[in-house]
Amino acid sequence: MVLDIERLVDSVPEGAEALMQKVAETACLKEGVERVMAYVRIVDDEQIHVLNRETRGVDRPTDVLSYPSVNYKSGTARDNAARIRREYDPETGRSFIGDIVISIDRARAQAREYGHSLSRELGYLTAHAMLHLFGYDHMTDEDKPVMRAMEEKIMNEVGLQREDHMISDEQLVEMATEAMEKAYAPYSNYRVGACLLSEDGRTFTGCNIENASYGATICAERAAVCKAVSEGARRFTAIAVVGSGSYAWPCGVCRQVLNEFSDHMRVIAGHAGHGYEAMALSDLLPKGFGPESL
Ligand code: THU
Numbered sequence: 001m002v003l004d005i006e007r008l009v010d011s012v013p014e015g016a017e018a019l020m021q022k023v024a025e026t027a028c029l030k031e032g033v034e035r036v037m038a039y040v041r042i043v044d045d046e047q048i049h050v051l052n053r054e055t056r057g058v059d060r061p062t063d064v065l066s067y068p069s070v071n072y073k074s075g076t077a078r079d080n081a082a083r084i085r086r087e088y089d090p091e092t093g094r095s096f097i098g099d100i101v102i103s104i105d106r107a108r109a110q111a112r113e114y115g116h117s118l119s120r121e122l123g124y125l126t127a128h129a130m131l132h133l134f135g136y137d138h139m140t141d142e143d144k145p146v147m148r149a150m151e152e153k154i155m156n157e158v159g160l161q162r163e164d165h166m167i168s169d170e171q172l173v174e175m176a177t178e179a180m181e182k183a184y185a186p187y188s189n190y191r192v193g194a195c196l197l198s199e200d201g202r203t204f205t206g207c208n209i210e211n212a213s214y215g216a217t218i219c220a221e222r223a224a225v226c227k228a229v230s231e232g233a234r235r236f237t238a239i240a241v242v243g244s245g246s247y248a249w250p251c252g253v254c255r256q257v258l259n260e261f262s263d264h265m266r267v268i269a270g271h272a273g274h275g276y277e278a279m280a281l282s283d284l285l286p287k288g289f290g291p292e293s294l
Contacts, residue, residue, distance in 0.1 A: 002028060002094075003126075005040045009104045012042055016119040019158070020126040026157045027130040030150065032078045037094040038133055040126070045105035060286070063106040064125045066132035068098040077134035100129040109264035112199070113237050113280075120160050127154045167197055169278060172240035173270045179205035179220065180242050180272060186210060191244035191272075192220035198233035221254040225261070236262040242270035247277065255281065259288040 002024035005017050020040070028036060043051075045061040052058045052065060070087055072080050077097070087095040102125050104118075111121035128151060136147040155161055172195045180193025185208055192208040206223030218226075221241055228236070239258065241248040249269045250258065258265060258281055267284055270276035282288075 002037055003040050003100075004037060005042065008041055008043045008047065011104055011108075012122075013117075013119050016122045019119050019123045019160075022158050023123045023126045023154060023160075024130055026154050027127055027134070027150075030153055030157070031076065031134050033081070033084060033134070035094045036077075036084060036097045037089075037092055038097050038100055038130065040100045040102065040129075042102050042104055042122075045103050048101055048103040048106070051101055061103055061106060063103055063110060064129050065101040066098060066129040067100075068133045068135065070095075070097055070133075070135070072135035076136055080135070098133040100126070100133070102126075102129070109282075112235070113262075113264045113266055114166075123158065123160050124151070124155060127151050130154075167201070167203065169238070169240065169266075169268050169276065172197060172203070172238060172268060173242060173276045175203060175205055176220075176240040176242040176270065177272055179207050179224075180244060181207075183207040183220070183244075184209045187212075187214065187217075189244075192241065192248050194220035194224040194239055194241045196221075196224040196228050196236055197238045198228060199235040199237055200233065202228075202231075202233055204228040204231070204233065219251060219254050220248075221250050222257050225257055229261070234261050236265045238266040238268060240268040240270060240276065242272050242276070244272050247271045247274075249284070255285040256288065259285050259290050263288060263290055 001021055003021055049061040052062050070083050077084060084095045089096050107121045107125060108118050111118045131147055131150055138144040138147045175195035176193040179195060180191050183191035185191050187210050194206045196204045204224045204227045206220045206227060208220045209223060210217045221239060241250055247269045263282055265281045266278050267281050268276050268278045
């Protein structure tokens with residue numbers, strides 16, 4: 001077995017470990033490496049937060065950490081067979097390529113955010129981490145697509161490809177741009193459109209609605225949230241917000257209102273006709289005050 005998995009939490013779904021092994025084996029096959037092994041610990045947000053702070057100096061929880069034990073001179077594992085052989089452990093009969101730590105809390109939140117199962121998310125995080133142990137990275141524009149393409153190859157091979165019926169960021173941005181056309185913004189002339197995606201796959205659009213008494217203005221995001229909640233939707237996976245004059249990152253009040261319903265949703269900010277970018281709401285509003293704070 002490629003992975004030696006230790007669970008430090010008890011909420012790992014049945015079948016997830018077998019899937020993670022399959023992902024790791026497939027990663028080895030695709031990379032062309034044999035007889036390697038990695039040690040995996042499944043922890044909670046609190047434990048990964050401590051590790052992230054102590055080993056990387058980053059003071060927040062994260063989804064996955066990987067610590068390669070092979071020092072790749074250049075290229076990835078496939079170009080470094082001799083260096084991998086140096087890590088040979090006679091006890092396991094395999095070369096130890098490093099440690100992986102996964103937060104079950106973040107994995108669960110991300111699974112919700114993307115509308116797929118926790119097992120699939122654990123599978124994806126395993127693929128991502130294995131590639132780091134093979135020497136892949138995503139820090140530069142050059143490296144990122146290479147690592148992403150490998151992840152996709154592995155996920156497709158194990159039957160975990162993205163589901164086609166999922167609404168893409170591009171579609172959400174398109175719907176938000178359409179909603180922007182309805183904006184009532186005679187005072188600022190800054191038009192905003194939003195499209196909110198609920199967990200059950202429904203979409204709700206909104207536009208900014210200004211008022212002669214300026215403080216009574218409603219932002220596009222909150223218009224969309226009001227429509228959604230009054231139709232019975234309360235869990236959201238993403239929102240696209242498009243501005244007529246710049247990238248429309250939600251204002252502080254809207255971040256707070258979104259956080260009330262789904263603290264891990266994706267926020268896609270667009271500038272009409274100029275493109276869009278995405279971030280997690282938890283990164284736009286760290287340590288937000290939410291229902292669980294009361
Ligand atoms: N606006 C939004 O609709 N969403 C935001 O997150 C920021 C601002 C609107 C409100 C107002 O009508 C105009 O943009 C200028 O502030």
